Amino acid sequence: MHGTVMNGAGDDGGIAATGLKRTFGPVQAVADIDFTAPAGEVTALIGPNGSGKTTLLLMLASLLRPDAGTISVCGLDPLTDPRGVRALLGWMPDTLGVWEALTAREILTTVGRLYGAKTAAAAARADELLELVKLGPLARQPARVLSRGQQQRLSLARALVNDPRVLLLDEPASGLDPGARVDLRTTLRNLAAEGRTVVVSSHVLSELDEMADRAVFVSAGRTVRSQSVAEAGEQDRRYAVQATDGPALASALRALGVPFQVPGGQRRFEAEIRVGSETEAAALLRRLVEEGVPVAAFGPASGALEETYLSLREAER
Numbered sequence: 001m002h003g004t005v006m007n008g009a010g011d012d013g014g015i016a017a018t019g020l021k022r023t024f025g026p027v028q029a030v031a032d033i034d035f036t037a038p039a040g041e042v043t044a045l046i047g048p049n050g051s052g053k054t055t056l057l058l059m060l061a062s063l064l065r066p067d068a069g070t071i072s073v074c075g076l077d078p079l080t081d082p083r084g085v086r087a088l089l090g091w092m093p094d095t096l097g098v099w100e101a102l103t104a105r106e107i108l109t110t111v112g113r114l115y116g117a118k119t120a121a122a123a124a125r126a127d128e129l130l131e132l133v134k135l136g137p138l139a140r141q142p143a144r145v146l147s148r149g150q151q152q153r154l155s156l157a158r159a160l161v162n163d164p165r166v167l168l169l170d171e172p173a174s175g176l177d178p179g180a181r182v183d184l185r186t187t188l189r190n191l192a193a194e195g196r197t198v199v200v201s202s203h204v205l206s207e208l209d210e211m212a213d214r215a216v217f218v219s220a221g222r223t224v225r226s227q228s229v230a231e232a233g234e235q236d237r238r239y240a241v242q243a244t245d246g247p248a249l250a251s252a253l254r255a256l257g258v259p260f261q262v263p264g265g266q267r268r269f270e271a272e273i274r275v276g277s278e279t280e281a282a283a284l285l286r287r288l289v290e291e292g293v294p295v296a297a298f299g300p301a302s303g304a305l306e307e308t309y310l311s312l313r314e315a316e317r
């Protein structure tokens with residue numbers, strides 16, 4: 001809607017950043033981050049509170065200058081060409097902020113106008129986006145009366161006004177109810193399927209398993225791991241096994257030479273084991289059933305990305 005975007009050299013549509021650093025006074029918010037997000041995929045940015053995620057996203061969005069390092073967004077450098085980067089980027093901050101006296105529709109129309117669209121086109125785009133985030137019935141309400149989850153949805157719509165090739169979303173699922181989370185996941189998967197680059201920072205790891213193709217883990221301002229979700233699923237993983245006959249399960253595991261732990265606080269007997277792959281898990285389940293163990297539940301004790309997150313935390317100790 002705002003004309004053709006000129007692409008820089010080496011444009012593969014994604015984001016590549018290396019050696020990023022940024023301090024705020026004495027605080028080293030980002031110490032050494034490498035970050036890649038390919039076009040056509042959803043990349044999760046995962047890390048504990050204060051690990052530098054928001055600082056990284058602000059630098060990628062050309063809203064904050066790094067002290068060192070290089071960034072390429074669709075082949076453009078946010079340092080030398082912030083206008084170019086902003087034209088092709090959608091940014092959803094973790095709070096909606098400004099203009100709470102305007103209605104949802106006015107906010108989206110105004111943003112469209114700021115991107116250079118004519119009034120009628122901006123209004124049409126606003127209506128289309130209000131429909132997408134299911135805020136149609138609330139379009140004429142002032143933004144301040146919207147609930148936290150509704151504001152998040154408006155914020156997502158605002159990030160999409162300029163039909164961006166690259167979307168940066170800071171904690172987009174926070175405050176959303178389960179239905180709205182499923183809608184968000186579907187929307188982001190669709191945007192990636194159209195060839196866009198989607199980056200999502202989040203703490204809700206179980207959700208990212210379904211939403212993301214790959215993940216970059218940061219801790220204390222450093223990249224500690226980059227991994228595809230498929231790789232995460234293949235790693236050594238904890239499984240929980242429940243049986244209606246606990247002692248039978250325990251003795252079958254002992255007989256098969258499978259070490260296990262029994263976590264406390266479970267209503268039903270549960271054994272926690274480690275398996276190296278899904279194939280190994282399937283083989284073990286077959287053996288248990290063959291041994292006559294009445295298995296009632298058998299599955300990963302946590303999501304794939306959560307498993308990586310926990311193993312990184314253990315490694316830090």
Ligand SMILES: Nc1ncnc2c1ncn2[C@@H]1O[C@H](COP(=O)(O)OP(=O)(O)OP(=O)(O)O)[C@@H](O)[C@H]1O
Pocket residue numbers: 024025027028029030047048049050051052053054055056
């Ligand atoms: N403008 C600022 N001035 C001073 N310190 C800052 C500023 N912005 C961030 N920091 C500090 O930099 C560190 C990283 O902050 P950042 O917001 O990037 O973390 P985060 O990973 O997004 O955290 P969260 O998950 O809690 O949102 C923190 O210690 C924070 O206090």
